Amino acid sequence: MNRRQIDGIVRRGGPWQAVQRGVLFAVLALFCAYYLVPLVVMISTSFKSLDEIRLGTLTSLPQAVTFEAWAKAWGSACVGVRCDGLQPYVWNSVMMVVPAVALSTFLGALNGYALTKWRFRGADVIFALILFGAFIPFQVILLPMARTLGVLGLAGTIPGLIMVHTIYGLAFTTLFFRNFFIGVSDGIVRAAQVDGASFFGIFFRIILPMSLPAIVVTLIWQFTQIWNDFLFGVAFTVGESNPVTVALNNVVNTSTGVKEYNVDMAAAIIAALPTLAVYVLAGSYFVRGLSAGAVKG
Amino acid sequence: MALPKALSRSPWRSIDRWLPQIVVSPLFAVSLFFVYGFIAWTVYISFTRSGVMPNYTLDGVGQYVRLWATPRWQVALRNLVTFSVLFIGLCLVIGILLAVLLDQRIRIEGAIRTIYLYPMALSFIVTGTVWKWILNPGLGLERVMHRAGFESFTFDWLVNADFAIYTVVIAGVWQSSGYAMALFLAGLRSVDDEVLKAAAIDGAGPLRTYFGIVLPMMRPVFMSTVIILAHLAIKSFDLVMALTGGGPGYATDMPATFMYAYAFQRSELGVAAASAVMMLVTIIAIIVPYLYSELREGRR
Numbered sequence: 341m342n343r344r345q346i347d348g349i350v351r352r353g354g355p356w357q358a359v360q361r362g363v364l365f366a367v368l369a370l371f372c373a374y375y376l377v378p379l380v381v382m383i384s385t386s387f388k389s390l391d392e393i394r395l396g397t398l399t400s401l402p403q404a405v406t407f408e409a410w411a412k413a414w415g416s417a418c419v420g421v422r423c424d425g426l427q428p429y430v431w432n433s434v435m436m437v438v439p440a441v442a443l444s445t446f447l448g449a450l451n452g453y454a455l456t457k458w459r460f461r462g463a464d465v466i467f468a469l470i471l472f473g474a475f476i477p478f479q480v481i482l483l484p485m486a487r488t489l490g491v492l493g494l495a496g497t498i499p500g501l502i503m504v505h506t507i508y509g510l511a512f513t514t515l516f517f518r519n520f521f522i523g524v525s526d527g528i529v530r531a532a533q534v535d536g537a538s539f540f541g542i543f544f545r546i547i548l549p550m551s552l553p554a555i556v557v558t559l560i561w562q563f564t565q566i567w568n569d570f571l572f573g574v575a576f577t578v579g580e581s582n583p584v585t586v587a588l589n590n591v592v593n594t595s596t597g598v599k600e601y602n603v604d605m606a607a608a609i610i611a612a613l614p615t616l617a618v619y620v621l622a623g624s625y626f627v628r629g630l631s632a633g634a635v636k637g
Numbered sequence: 638m639a640l641p642k643a644l645s646r647s648p649w650r651s652i653d654r655w656l657p658q659i660v661v662s663p664l665f666a667v668s669l670f671f672v673y674g675f676i677a678w679t680v681y682i683s684f685t686r687s688g689v690m691p692n693y694t695l696d697g698v699g700q701y702v703r704l705w706a707t708p709r710w711q712v713a714l715r716n717l718v719t720f721s722v723l724f725i726g727l728c729l730v731i732g733i734l735l736a737v738l739l740d741q742r743i744r745i746e747g748a749i750r751t752i753y754l755y756p757m758a759l760s761f762i763v764t765g766t767v768w769k770w771i772l773n774p775g776l777g778l779e780r781v782m783h784r785a786g787f788e789s790f791t792f793d794w795l796v797n798a799d800f801a802i803y804t805v806v807i808a809g810v811w812q813s814s815g816y817a818m819a820l821f822l823a824g825l826r827s828v829d830d831e832v833l834k835a836a837a838i839d840g841a842g843p844l845r846t847y848f849g850i851v852l853p854m855m856r857p858v859f860m861s862t863v864i865i866l867a868h869l870a871i872k873s874f875d876l877v878m879a880l881t882g883g884g885p886g887y888a889t890d891m892p893a894t895f896m897y898a899y900a901f902q903r904s905e906l907g908v909a910a911a912s913a914v915m916m917l918v919t920i921i922a923i924i925v926p927y928l929y930s931e932l933r934e935g936r937r
Contacts, residue, residue, distance in 0.1 A: 368738055371731075372752050375815065378767045379755075385770065397781045398771060451664050458657035466665050468928075473672040475924045477872050479896040479913040483682060483906060484675040487691075507671045510664065539656035568760035570875040571893075575901060585762045589879055592766050601770055608766040612759050619758035623751055626758065627819055 386410060386606040393601055409602035413610055417603050418594065419587045420579055426610050428580075429587035433567060436498050436583055440505035441562040447506070448513020448558060453547050455514070456521040457529045458539070467518060473511035481508075482575050489576060496578040504576060505566045512565075513558050516629075520554035521547070553625075560622055561629035564615050584611045676917065683910035691906060700907035709887050710912065713895040716802050720891065721870040723806045724813070728866050729859075731810065732817025737847055739818070740825045750822070753815040761812065765879025768808035769795065798888035801881050805873075805889055808880055813869060817862050824858030825851065864927050871920055892916050 377399075385393065386409050387402040396403075415425040422428075451470070455463045485504060486495070494500030524547070532542045548555075573583040582590070588611045592604045619626050652659075686696040704710050735753060739746055756764065771777050774793040782790035794800035828851055836846045852859075874893035881889040883898065890898070892912060900909035 364738055364741060364743075368735075368743070368749055371735060372749060375752050375756060375811070378764075378771060378811065381771060382767050393776065397784050398777055399781055447664060450660055454657040454661045460657055463661075466661060469673075470665065470668045471928070473668055475868065475920060475928075476672060476676070477893065477913070477916040477920055479874075479893055479900075480679050480917045481671065481675040482896070482913070483900055483910055484678040485671075486900075507667055510668065511672075514664075538653050539660070564758060568762075570760065570762050570878065571897075574878075575897070585760050585875070588760075588766065589762050592769065592879065593882055601773075601776070604766055604770065608763045612763040615758045615760070616755065619755055620751075623754075627754065630754075630757065630816060630819060 382605045382608060385602055386413075386609055388602050390598070390600060390602060409600070409606040412600070413591070413603045413606035417591050417600075417607060418597075419582070419590045420594075422579070426584060426587055426591070426607050429582055429584045430610065432498060432577075432581060433584040436501050436505070437563060437566050440502045440509065440566050441559060443502070443506045444509035444513050444562055445555065445558045447510055448515075449517045449548065449551065449555065450543065451510070451514040452517025452521050453543055454539075456518055457524070457526065457542075457547070467514070470511050470514055473508065474515060478508065478571055482571075486575065496576070496581055498577070498581050501572060501576055501581070501583070504572050505569065508572075509562055509566065513562065516558045516561065517551070517554055520551055524550070556622065556625050557629045560618055560625050563618060564626070564629075567615050587611075679910045679913055682906060683914050685907060687906040687910070689904040689906070696907070700911040704908050704911045704915070707908070709890060710892075710895060712887060713890040713892050713912075716889060717871065717891050719802055720806055720809070720873070721867060723803070724809050724870050725863060725866045727806070727810045728814045728817040729862065731814040732821050732862065733852070735814075735818040736821035736825055739822055750819070753818055755815070756812040757816050759812065761873075761875035762879045764808050764812045765876050768804065768811070769880050772804050772807070795881065796885055798885045801885060801889045805877055805880055809870075809873065809876055812876075813866065817866065820858060820862045820865070821855070824855045828854055860927070861931075864923060867923055868920065871916060871923075 381398055384401050385398070387405045387407070388396070389404065389406050389408065392403060413425055414427050416423055417425045419426070419429065455467050489495045489500045489504075492500070494503065528546060529542055532546055537545070568585060569583070570585045570589065573586040574589075577583065577586065588607050591607050681693075682691065683700050684695055684697065686692045686694050686699070739749065743749065772792070772795045773779075774791075774796055777792070779790060779792045782792070794804045832850065832854070833846065836850050841849065872893060873891055874897065877883055877889055877891055877894050883890045883894045887895075887898075892915065896909050896912045896916065899905045899912065
């Protein structure tokens with residue numbers, strides 16, 4: 341029997357099939373609109389002048405496109421008392437996200453490799469204990485961490501935030517790499533061992549080069565998580581060192597002055613652009629990260 | 638990569654034997670200290686008299702009594718229940734519906750899936766900002782409806798204490814329902830074609846095939862999706878902060894925002910720690926049985 345005939349809702353021919361097909365596409369299109377309208381509203385509002393916003397509606401397209409809101413969101417919007425726009429905070433996020441992603445990914449790979457390819461006694465228990473850290477509500481570590489960062493002299497600094505993200509990202513990155521390495525034949529490692537290759541030799545020359553897909557998935561997952569983080573940013577940084585998500589929230593939720601929705605929207609797009617770009621460019625890896633995040637590897 | 642024999646017999650060889658343990662130990666120690674140690678620390682704070690400053694005199698369950706007597710905590714819990722039920726329910730319904738529809742051999746499936754899933758790449762702060770604007774009383778949706786001729790249409794949920802929590806649901810579902818779709822679609826794709834063939838031969842209609850045969854087979858996927866969504870719901874913090882800031886008043890507070898407010902704004906460390914412990918207990922009650930069954934299945 342032909343595959344196409346048996347596994348769709350729609351399999352009878354004739355006009356009935358056309359109707360069903362039509363309904364199917366109508367529903368799918370409706371949901372496309374549901375997910376896309378907020379994005380369109382966000383973009384179109386960011387190109388309007390404040391007058392146009394006051395007079396027009398949410399869904400109307402900008403009559404006279406202006407980049408004023410963008411310029412202001414980037415360079416002169418007030419975040420608290422400082423009026424330099426989002427720009428400095430975007431750099432804060434970049435400076436935080438690069439080392440935190442690189443460190444947590446590298447350490448996760450090393451951890452996953454040691455736990456799966458060198459299965460010493462207790463490796464499973466250690467993995468289970470580390471994995472638990474991926475699920476705790478971070479509220480439960482906020483107070484001790486605030487104190488610890490204070491003691492280390494890292495309170496309110498970007499290095500402090502890098503440390504926090506690296507530590508709490510480790511559970512996830514270890515999980516990703518463990519799930520990947522479990523599928524890698526132990527024979528490769530044994531053979532290399534017989535050849536006299538060392539623990540690190542095998543890791544750097546054999547394991548890492550072959551785990552490129554897992555590395556990409558993990559990098560993307562960590563990048564999205566850490567760039568989008570708000571809780572650690574708001575709890576452990578102050579003013580100058582805020583990541584962009586915290587700055588965005590401050591721009592949007594200031595109660596002083598005239599509410600500039602176009603600036604809010606431009607600022608939101610600026611904050612969203614890096615992760616959105618990664619999603620568009622490497623969507624399939626992003627989806628694999630999402631399903632790996634669902635524990636099942 | 639063969640090393641000279643002399644080198645492989647050197648003392649390095651014996652260190653190499655222990656290298657896996659030596660590499661894992663510090664990472665494991667970090668996890669022990671920063672996860673388990675910090676949890677113990679927070680639990681300890683919750684049993685002390687800590688107020689504005691940490692005070693390590695033990696106080697029994699005093700902070701828990703105080704927590705549960707706080708009306709704001711009661712509101713936060715009620716909101717968590719309302720939000721979780723609606724959020725999980727709606728994400729499941731939309732997720733299953735879209736997954737089944739996308740499973741019909743649509744040629745542009747890839748493009749549609751990309752559209753359904755992109756909100757997951759956004760920060761909850763961005764999502765909150767956008768929906769705050771769309772739901773703006775006056776300039777937002779309300780104005781659109783007025784211009785469309787529905788003059789009496791009012792939509793003030795965002796500033797209405799009785800309804801504001803539903804705006805959090807709206808934005809949350811928008812962001813996460815595509816994720817549920819992706820998980821279900823992966824589940825549908827893993828159903829054996831033979832099953833579908835057998836159903837077709839038996840003359841089962843499309844609806845019966847899905848609701849009678851395929852979906853019941855996806856119970857594990859269903860379970861993990863519910864767990865993931867519940868996990869998101871309990872941790873939801875950013876979305877509330879961006880959309881309503883917990884307001885009006887504390888009408889949309891959730892345990893996560895409550896904990897933050899008591900820890901960093903009101904400086905009632907004991908109560909904050911107690912609320913964090915309550916959150917942890919809730920997560921453990923959900924996650925541990927799930928993880929246990931997952932790991933057992935994995936070993937089989």
